[in-house]
Amino acid sequence: xxxxxxNDLNWSDVTPKAAFLNRRQLIAGTAxxxxxxxxxxxxxxxxxxxSAYSTDEAPNSFEDITSxxxxxxxxxxxxxxxxYSDALTIDPWSVxxxxxxxxxxxxxxxxxxxxxxxxxxxxxxRCVEAWSxxxxxxxxxxxxxxxxxxxxxGAKYVAFETLLRPEEMRGQRRPILEWPYREGLRLDxxxxxLTILATGLYGEAIPxxxxxxxxxxxPWKYGFKSIKSIVRISLMDREPPTSWNMANAREYGFYxxxxxxxxxxxxxxxxxxxxxxxxxxxxxxxxxxxxxxxxVAGLYRGMDLTEAY
Amino acid sequence: xxxxxxxxxxxxxxxxxxxxxxxxxxxxxWLYLGLTGGLxxxxxxxxxxxxxxxxxxLLIAGLAVTPLRRHLGINLMKHRRAIGVVAFFYVLLHLLxxxxxxxxxxxxxxxxxxxxxPYIALGMAGFVLLIPLAATSNALAVRKLGVRWRKLHRLVYxxxxxxxxxxxxxxxxxxxxxxxxxxxxxGLLAVRVIPRPARTALRA
Ligand code: HEM
Numbered sequence: 001x002x003x004x005x006x007n008d009l010n011w012s013d014v015t016p017k018a019a020f021l022n023r024r025q026l027i028a029g030t031a032x033x034x035x036x037x038x039x040x041x042x043x044x045x046x047x048x049x050x051s052a053y054s055t056d057e058a059p060n061s062f063e064d065i066t067s068x069x070x071x072x073x074x075x076x077x078x079x080x081x082x083x084y085s086d087a088l089t090i091d092p093w094s095v096x097x098x099x100x101x102x103x104x105x106x107x108x109x110x111x112x113x114x115x116x117x118x119x120x121x122x123x124x125x126r127c128v129e130a131w132s133x134x135x136x137x138x139x140x141x142x143x144x145x146x147x148x149x150x151x152x153x154g155a156k157y158v159a160f161e162t163l164l165r166p167e168e169m170r171g172q173r174r175p176i177l178e179w180p181y182r183e184g185l186r187l188d189x190x191x192x193x194l195t196i197l198a199t200g201l202y203g204e205a206i207p208x209x210x211x212x213x214x215x216x217x218x219p220w221k222y223g224f225k226s227i228k229s230i231v232r233i234s235l236m237d238r239e240p241p242t243s244w245n246m247a248n249a250r251e252y253g254f255y256x257x258x259x260x261x262x263x264x265x266x267x268x269x270x271x272x273x274x275x276x277x278x279x280x281x282x283x284x285x286x287x288x289x290x291x292x293x294x295x296v297a298g299l300y301r302g303m304d305l306t307e308a309y
Numbered sequence: 310x311x312x313x314x315x316x317x318x319x320x321x322x323x324x325x326x327x328x329x330x331x332x333x334x335x336x337x338x339w340l341y342l343g344l345t346g347g348l349x350x351x352x353x354x355x356x357x358x359x360x361x362x363x364x365x366x367l368l369i370a371g372l373a374v375t376p377l378r379r380h381l382g383i384n385l386m387k388h389r390r391a392i393g394v395v396a397f398f399y400v401l402l403h404l405l406x407x408x409x410x411x412x413x414x415x416x417x418x419x420x421x422x423x424x425x426x427p428y429i430a431l432g433m434a435g436f437v438l439l440i441p442l443a444a445t446s447n448a449l450a451v452r453k454l455g456v457r458w459r460k461l462h463r464l465v466y467x468x469x470x471x472x473x474x475x476x477x478x479x480x481x482x483x484x485x486x487x488x489x490x491x492x493x494x495x496g497l498l499a500v501r502v503i504p505r506p507a508r509t510a511l512r513a
Binding site for chain 1: 343349350351352353354356410411412413414415418421422425426427428454477478479480481482483484485
């Protein structure tokens, strides 16, 4: 269990906050139940323990999180993933883990889940398009799975790949990006306890439009780094190519840490608007590392983040 | 009666004034949807996009009037001015949503975006070019300006090009839709420059 609970909080600090959150989530969930007729949270489904890494900000509704998505494999419109991801088959599912690991192979999804502790992680999500959400993910630390595969000493980076299946993923029939979608992290970023693989959302199995059955969540980076529907994880000794960087290196760097001081060449990253606030929602200032600076700034000490954007 | 005659008769039955009356309806409908949750979880962007796209469609419709008459005999000349004025009205609403809702009060960021962001600068340039056209879209100005009126209103060509380029420039990845709009604009401009080959192409 690499890096778990490296902070000073203990369970007695965590529990009251978590109980409070669960209650409020229930209220938010009920609201979405009334508004959208969609099943609420935490009533059934996944059993996950609360986490000290959760934010106490109010989560977006289930409806918001599952109807406003960027998942270009299903089209570039925000509602395309919700409209078209039904076609995707997620059972059976396995993840090929290869490269510089001691135990390479195809890991079946159920088998991956057997060995991990699911936690609820309520994280802020900041999209590169300057909108944001708060999402109650359920998942486990990526470090747990990498530990199981046995990372070899020379490995420095982790590469990820999304499923390539144009018959079921209609967006892949057009060259919006070079498919399959690829992402990558430096090994220390991948091993950080904030970095999780999510398998659930609002207490239930993760919906297809959010990256079922297994997706990455790296909350201090722009959303596109958090690759969805993962089928391959490779450990390597050099920086892997990543999709948006391949499409436009000047606009999308390998790191893509949330940074209000480094603008996207075509728009400002200084502010963001939380989705779900209606027609008069105001922008708020974007925070360095999406507010996770205390946990992750150390990973980048000595680096010029205007260069390594 | 030929098909063209029938179409023209139908067009004549619609007085241009009617266009001004129905013009605000789409905007009112989107505003209503935005206020009641019908535009999804991010109604500001949705409204901005609906207005921008409708403005571009109207500008393209305006560009199509002359080729339609010249090559297909369909006559919308009486409605062209209304189409143009309504298009301007939608560009203006699009801009107002950006200023008043999307950027709401962030004057520093607004000023920086207009200067620094090519897609905003292109859109802004398109809007500015449309202002004198909207201001002279009345009978008095047409009479007063005479031949100069027609010259002035050629500004609509660069304005639509800028609007189309603005759209191409703002999307992420290689997306088809803005390129189709751009192709329509370039096609409608091309049939003006080279009327004869375009005519045979259209007939073929
Ligand atoms: C000739 C004038 C203009 C036309 C034809 C036009 C058209 C469009 C179109 C078609 C879109 C994309 C809609 C979609 O994706 O569905 C758009 C988006 C947008 N336009 Fe314009 N526009 C014009 C002027 C302006 C001006 C003056 C501004 C502000 C200064 C502006 C700001 C924007 C913004 C912020 C977006 C949304 C970008 C995003 O997705 O974040 N536009 N416009």
